[in-house]
Amino acid sequence: MSADRPVDRDTVVSLLATFxxxxxxxxxxxxxxxxLTWLIHAAEQHYGICLDLSDAQLxxxxxxxxxxxxxxxxxxxxxxxx
Amino acid sequence: MSNGTHAATSGEWIDETLLAGPDHEVLLxxxxxxxxxxxxxxxxxxxxxxxxxxxxxxxxxxxxxPPSLAFVANLLASWRCGAQAILIDHRLTTAEVDRIxxxxxxxxxxxxxxxxxxxxxxxxEPAERIVPRTGAPAESAHCLVQxxxxxxxxxxxxxxxxxxxxxxxxxxxxxxxxxxxxxxxVLLNSLIHTFGLVGGLLHGLHAGVQLVLPGRMTGGxxxxxxxxxxxxxxxxxxxxxxxxxATLADPPPLPHLVAAVSGGELIRxxxxxxxxxxxxxxxxxxxxxxxxxxxxxxxxxxxxxSAGRPAPGVRVRAQDGELLVALEHSPYLGAADPSRWHDGxxxxxxxxxxxxxxxxxxRGRLDSQVSVGGLSVDLNEVEQFLAALPGVTxxxxxxxxxxxxxxxxxxxxxxxxxxxALAQRLAPFKRPRLLHGVSGxxxxxxxxxxxxxxxxxxxxxxxxxx
Numbered sequence: 001m002s003a004d005r006p007v008d009r010d011t012v013v014s015l016l017a018t019f020x021x022x023x024x025x026x027x028x029x030x031x032x033x034x035x036l037t038w039l040i041h042a043a044e045q046h047y048g049i050c051l052d053l054s055d056a057q058l059x060x061x062x063x064x065x066x067x068x069x070x071x072x073x074x075x076x077x078x079x080x081x082x
Numbered sequence: 083m084s085n086g087t088h089a090a091t092s093g094e095w096i097d098e099t100l101l102a103g104p105d106h107e108v109l110l111x112x113x114x115x116x117x118x119x120x121x122x123x124x125x126x127x128x129x130x131x132x133x134x135x136x137x138x139x140x141x142x143x144x145x146x147x148p149p150s151l152a153f154v155a156n157l158l159a160s161w162r163c164g165a166q167a168i169l170i171d172h173r174l175t176t177a178e179v180d181r182i183x184x185x186x187x188x189x190x191x192x193x194x195x196x197x198x199x200x201x202x203x204x205x206x207e208p209a210e211r212i213v214p215r216t217g218a219p220a221e222s223a224h225c226l227v228q229x230x231x232x233x234x235x236x237x238x239x240x241x242x243x244x245x246x247x248x249x250x251x252x253x254x255x256x257x258x259x260x261x262x263x264x265x266x267x268v269l270l271n272s273l274i275h276t277f278g279l280v281g282g283l284l285h286g287l288h289a290g291v292q293l294v295l296p297g298r299m300t301g302g303x304x305x306x307x308x309x310x311x312x313x314x315x316x317x318x319x320x321x322x323x324x325x326x327x328a329t330l331a332d333p334p335p336l337p338h339l340v341a342a343v344s345g346g347e348l349i350r351x352x353x354x355x356x357x358x359x360x361x362x363x364x365x366x367x368x369x370x371x372x373x374x375x376x377x378x379x380x381x382x383x384x385x386x387x388s389a390g391r392p393a394p395g396v397r398v399r400a401q402d403g404e405l406l407v408a409l410e411h412s413p414y415l416g417a418a419d420p421s422r423w424h425d426g427x428x429x430x431x432x433x434x435x436x437x438x439x440x441x442x443x444x445r446g447r448l449d450s451q452v453s454v455g456g457l458s459v460d461l462n463e464v465e466q467f468l469a470a471l472p473g474v475t476x477x478x479x480x481x482x483x484x485x486x487x488x489x490x491x492x493x494x495x496x497x498x499x500x501x502x503a504l505a506q507r508l509a510p511f512k513r514p515r516l517l518h519g520v521s522g523x524x525x526x527x528x529x530x531x532x533x534x535x536x537x538x539x540x541x542x543x544x545x546x547x548x
Contacts, residue, residue, distance in 0.1 A: 018329070020475040020522060021492040028521040033173070034322055034529060035522065037202060041300040041326055050302055055199035 093162035111294035128159035139164030144188040148200035166220035189217035204296035250375040259381035263290035270319035277345035320346040328356035405434035484515035
């Protein structure tokens with residue numbers, strides 16, 4: 001996973017998989033609140049940025065699909081890269 | 083004070099124990115520093131509003147507020163009125179809140195005046211509203227009503243008296259290496275649960291320690307809070323926070339960070355070691371329960387992996403491998419399992435050992451001891467064994483008509499590989515009858531692993547075999 005690569009679904013799954021060092025295949029579609037905190041933290045570390053997301057954006061990030069769309073919009077990428 | 087029928091509680095202890103001290107001493111670090119004079123003003127303002135809404139000594143008020151100045155001010159104002167404050171997690175759904183309100187029947191509800199998302203934030207500042215309800219005065223002398231975390235089953239309703247809270251607040255000042263006047267405490271724990279509330283907020287107010295809540299709960303946000311002051315700084319968090327911080331590859335030096343303490347559940351040794359390596363501060367442990375407050379604490383991690391000595395004034399004993407804590411009255415409101423408290427002792431249900439120095443070493447939940455074909459099995463031992471296997475990142479082992487394990491796997495690890503490792507290294511009677519793969523173990527809102535079988539079953543992912 002390169003920091004230069006645009007954000008797509010695989011990126012989000014890879015970042016989520018670092019939570020408890022899971023296999024990407026073990027990452028489910030639904031994102032819990034701890035996982036969401038982890039995802040944003042991991043994305044900030046990976047891209048070296050600070051994500052200033054609105055409440056509406058955070059609400060959309062309850063699924064991998066929603067999180068991909070929000071992060072692609074915020075960081076840049078292919079949200080529909082499923 | 084009686085623990086039975088209602089006895090009005092004086093609110094004077096707020097001024098004497100929590101709000102006494104220099105006017106300009108900064109007590110809270112939110113989006114701005116809030117000194118004692120400003121906090122006194124905020125408390126007085128909320129008290130006027132609560133009284134105008136009908137709150138009296140012996141009355142009841144439920145607080146459903148995110149971490150905020152509004153929460154702190156309403157809590158202290160409620161107590162200053164001599165009322166009973168019921169703390170409701172702001173993250174609960176409306177249906178869950180309604181069930182609590184129907185059960186406990188507070189006379190007032192203080193909640194945000196509109197939808198609030200506190201996701202990722204250490205604090206928010208919502209406008210709040212007071213909602214009068216058809217409720218009832220307090221039926222006990224408890225000034226605080228909380229709910230147990232629910233990690234081992236349905237939440238229990240737990241009451242604490244003002245005397246109990248004062249004693250615990252003073253107890254914290256006598257615990258070795260706790261932050262002192264003029265120091266900072268960065269708090270990541272929930273303000274409505276006992277460690278964050280008493281060890282963080284009430285201790286800070288009482289001892290003159292500035293309590294800092296990070297604006298953002300990401301690694302960067304926590305680092306910003308830790309690095310924002312030049313005073314000696316202590317960090318309180320749950321294992322999740324330390325796990326998160328331990329992933330920071332190259333954190334900036336934090337010369338003022340003097341201590342870090344984990345509470346809520348036992349921290350994994352690899353997580354505390356990784357944090358210690360990154361930040362050059364070992365992770366200490368706080369062991370306590372909603373029912374009792376702090377039981378043992380080891381701020382400087384002198385006794386790791388033990389939880390340290392019992393906090394000053396706390397009496398404990400081990401009986402048949404279980405840790406018991408002296409508690410004058412039953413902490414439970416309403417129906418409760420009579421075996422949990424009797425004759426002045428609370429049964430923690432935690433397996434523990436006390437050494438000759440009195441140091442408490444926790445050995446897991448006592449209800450982890452089961453009998454399989456007449457042979458005693460410690461589910462905690464099986465759980466630790468599984469969690470240490472290559473490829474297993476998390477494990478919860480339960481007994482539900484047989485031993486079953488719920489596992490989160492790393493990389494390409496499979497349940498078949500785990501089963502093969504078990505067959506080689508664990509006695510047959512200890513081996514789980516069933517292994518379930520989960521993408522992540524379910525956790526409570528405070529990050530504790532859930533052991534409720536129904537919740538675990540719902541989290542099961544399609545099996546990953548060879």
